[in-house]
Amino acid sequence: MSLVEIVHHNEVIYTILDKPPPEPPKTPRYESKLEKELKETKKPKLRRTFGYAETPVKPPEQFLKKGEGIGQPVKCTDHQCVGGNLPPVPRRPPPGKKEEKPQKNFKILNIKKAIKTKAKPVEPRLVDTRDGHIKKIKGSGEVPEYCLRPDFGRVPEYLVRRNRKIQKALEEIRLADQNKESLCKLISEEERQKLLKDLKNNWELMQKAFLQLPMLTDTIPKILRKTKMEQELKQLEKDIALVESNPYIYIYE
Incomplete structure (x- = not known):
């Protein structure tokens, strides 16, 4: 049995497995040109102030001359002057005596009017209490009024007209039934x-x-x-x- 001693080697355990494929590159994002221009216009301008601390005065040589100021606005109208021979202006009548108005004697007129006017009729009244309470007789029920009217006890005119229309309609129906042929x-x-x-x-x-x-x-x-x-x-x-x-x-x- 033999032993092999490996001292120097370049093998790594992480490189044994295959590496995954690289991700595809992303497509560039769409950027609008108009948006960039709008952002440029919206940027605040630097060194902007509220105005001059002191209003600059013009030199004396540049004084306000005639016709340089702010004048009144000219109104535009469609008026046109009429030329030619115009009729003469009528003359004022010569001063003369004023017409004398007839004078009225109002006293005599009032007397004549008062003589011709009729007296106001006295309305009949009655006193029904000891304290002097006055009540008109007309409409009080003390005197008979309705029974003395000229149309008392007569049929009203509108009922007479209605009865005539009803009788006429009934007569037409009766004649139609008589002349009706058998079905x-x-x-x-x-x-x-x-x-x-x-x-x-x-x-x-x-x-x-x-x-x-x-x-x-x-x-x-x-x-x-x-x-x-x-x-x-x-x-x-x-x-x-x-x-x-x-x-x-x-x-x-």
Whole structure:
């Protein structure tokens, strides 16, 4: 048995396993050019102050001259001066005597007006207490008023008009009932025969369609259709028997 002593070696345990593949490089991030320009404009400007500590004064040579100051704003108007021969200004009438107004004697006018005016009628009143409480007789119920009216006991005019309208409507209804034709009408023999013929034709067509149905009715639609056609055939047979047995047939319009 022999022993091998390895003193110098370059083997590392971490390099035995295969290294994982390197990660792919990331794509560069999108950066907008406009954003950079905006950031540049938003940067505060240096050495900015609130203004001059003392307002600089202009030298005496630069004094304010005529027409250099701030004047009044000129108003823009659409007015245009009219030229040419204008009519002369009317002259003032010559001074003369004023028209004399007729003088009124108000005392005489008031006396005449007072003579012509009628006296105010005295309203009848009554005193019903010892303290002198005054009450108007009109509307108090002490004197009969309503029974003395000219229209007392008469039918009001609006009721008379309403009764006339009601009577007129009833008369129109009565006349309409008298002149009304009977709704029941007897059909002629020709119409009866034509009706019977049409019913028999319908029965034949229905019977033909019924015989063409399949013998096996194994589905619900087939059963429903067959049942419906049977009911229609029975109804047609009843109608035919009714028309044949009754020579006189009346119909309502």
